[in-house]
Amino acid sequence: MTNRSYELRNENGRNKFKKFFDEFEYRLNSKDRISRFTSFNLFKFLYPSRVTNSKAEKTLLFKLDILIGLYFLMLCWSKSVDTNAYTSAYVSGMKEDLKMVKNDYVYTSSITGVGAIIFQIPFMYILPRYPAHFVLPIMDLGWTWFTFACYRANSLADFRAYRFIANSFGGAYYPVSQYILGSWYGPDEISSRVFLFFCGQLLGGVTSGLLQARIFKSLNMIHGLAGWRWMFIIDAIAISLPTCFLGFFLIPGTPDKCYSLFLTDEEIKIARARAKRFAINNPKGKLPKFFSWSNWKKLFLSPFFWILCVFDTVSWNNMTAFSGSYTLWLKSLNKYSVVKVNNLSTLPAALGFAYVALCSFGSDFFRCKWAFIFFSNMMNAVSCIILIKWDVSSSAKWFAFLTTYFSVSASPCLWSIINDFLRFDPQLKAMTWIAIYSFSQSTYSWIPTLTWKTVESPKFRTGYIASLCFTLVYACWSIVVLFFYKRNEKNHSVDNGIILYNDDPENKQEIPAFVSQYLELKDDGYYYLRESNKLEYSEEISKE
Template structure:
């Protein structure tokens, strides 16, 4: 009866009928229960793939195919998870060309998947379910997730950039900040974010993100508000530390959610929206600070930089946090959304099945967080350390977020405070173009690595010019205006990580936060050494460090590509590709003849005859 009642409430909401006014629950997002979810056991939603697994215990009863080695009767039984209705490509690797190493999607998608979209529909492909509901789902997700995370990232970036804007707009003098106080305060703030990320290894796969994230955002908003009243440097540092602690969940939780809804050739464009919010914060912070300093400086006895924190908290951060309770839909297998229909949720689950994305699982099936089995899967996997190096280089080659450009402008006596704030937005404005170029190009051409390498080269050129320093004014402006190429490949990087970790939701949560915490921990102390404020405005050490990390980042992309291709070849069957190599004496696997039938150019699982 409990399930039927929940289902009845769901039908009222999803069919658009007017619910009873006293039933307030129907106006708030809670767990969506579909008819097929009403079962007696706690079967994981993602394991509801039509599959039949010939294990000795025979637990899955839907449609898996078993391949038995033909050499000996006692050979080990292989369990193959083949999905009915999905086209499979049989591919002979004989004579495979060396340059196929650079084909990122060689094993990630079969030829049918690649051909099932026109190039101009790369943002909204329809190549999984071939239904109108799939594109409608993508439209809704871009509003609910993409635009919301853009707005939320803008709010957080605005506050982070406000710290720099406030520093050059009077906060330095008011709080008597000297020497390296600027960078040390940033470091203390980063420590708060790193430490308080760790609990989300446990919380993220177990509790709904549409509750966790908005609550953390409201805490962030409150301490953003508190920054306006800081009377001393110590007080400001305390507020910034707690503020960052509340913001610790944002990056890993948002990427976890994005990776649960989007396909591998869609996600870079959506992470792009996320980073556009970050860039938008850089643009609007300088413009708002310049306008506020001019209009409100001294009003009611408050300095202009204090007004910026007030407006940021009350008018921007708090509304963003409240919207999150309704905008974040959870994950397809455990959806919390007022705006998605039952059919769209089914489509999302079908997309994840084809893309081998396991977005969630029952709590009872998860290993304990202190289980050695869990941590062994994380730390004893080469992929983890490959991604740690990759993300660490990404964090520490970001010249764009060093504040060096604003401090260079401030050092020029020809620019007023208002002009400094207005000019400070130029690199971030160009950064929009750089991020879109890399992220959309990656999804359009299904090739992330080439855009990552190109961005790394541009970043190295920018740093090299600034290391030289004694160059023409135009060369120096070119260098500063291209610093955001250090940020541009980040959507591609995070898309890579999501694709690596799509097979196990708990491993994904733990690994995401472990990678992010490790990388960010280096960002807590490396900038303090590389970008000491006393070296302003030249920062020779900082640009040298960024150049080194940028060069490693570009070269390491090929290492990541190697492990990615190796991983996808291992899971090629799940991607709709049946591999063999006739050059090595291999033939088409026997299960193709026994359990599949050819239709056109592709093979399909044989349909069972009704009894």
């Protein structure tokens, strides 16, 4: 990287308490970390090109937002519509047609989720080795076919079998998508792009209810098929199938294995240079043997793995937004028609757009993900407390239900932090992503069966108490993660363009020898590689 700037930073006099909460203290040097408070312009915020001042880099980012961001929005939307179709179908006649009783609703969700957990494990091996623009659409085709098959279910066992297989094909799209996003975007760019991904999830929550309402009204018993059956047919053919085929052409893979009809060779080179600038290591050459003990030792003996496992697990289990409680409460009021229930069910997800946008853009703008994770969990805690009490005014109850999507809003920040933690080793990144996601999702398969029992509908007191506990742990754990994140970044400070020393006599740390040997101070106050050293600097500096 010929443009890499290095900041020589003296640690003497550092305010430890104040700086502890500065998340990006060691992640970006002062040159890369240009203040965003002087003037705010959304276009400059999304496409800053602050280091190279390159129009080509801005063009690359814009193209990536179209190719990756909008595609994942569509993919997540189609998955979310299919997933939410289960709740919409349940309150639209499927419960009666399939003779679902007692806790069959929550048990079916848990059973079908097991397929996703089991069949995403092979992606530990697949992710860094095979091009994502083939892997993801092929898996999506399987999801589409078995979503379509759900309309044929004549018993609960049939339905569970179809959903189990569909989820088996769809299980990897979360970690695969985040793996791809983390390969292209910088640390203060990624949350606002993960926002697009979650927009798809929220859009699915909104459109699923509206689609089911329209389908139930227009197609119920047409050709002898109930409205809920038409929902699965339309989901598969009109929504999921087109998304599958678009994936083959839009997904550019990762910078190291980029196969794109829309990116030029120059833009691919810029993407690879950006990855170096942001210290993102993508697969190069031959990867270590997957089954070697050193790989698995790195995974399971690393404190980061267990810290991130807890982090992701509490994020999965605090999500009151996806419990279906709001829709079941609406139905229990017995004053809304099926169409009205489906229409009203979209309100929390619609408001969720604002909550997710606040956390996603705010965390990138302020470069402070942990604070927005903490804030969103405090808001979710208020919602849970109101619903635990239950005997409150109608307006308070509506407020609580309409703020449940704060339980989701921190997810872009969470996933961005995980991506940043794992950026140094592509094999370990794939293994860790799948491992923590599988573990977290597995807890989400059995915890709801204990806490969100359908027989407790619509109050779900146990569920809200459990969610409150997970929410409080989630908020507090963000501080723990911040500590380990900063320690990790300090250990990699040179990769981030920051050279540390300390001239305090009691804690003296010399200026590293490579500064005078390989670097030269320019007029802007930062160090750059001498022209004669650009071929050999990489190995020498990395050793430091």
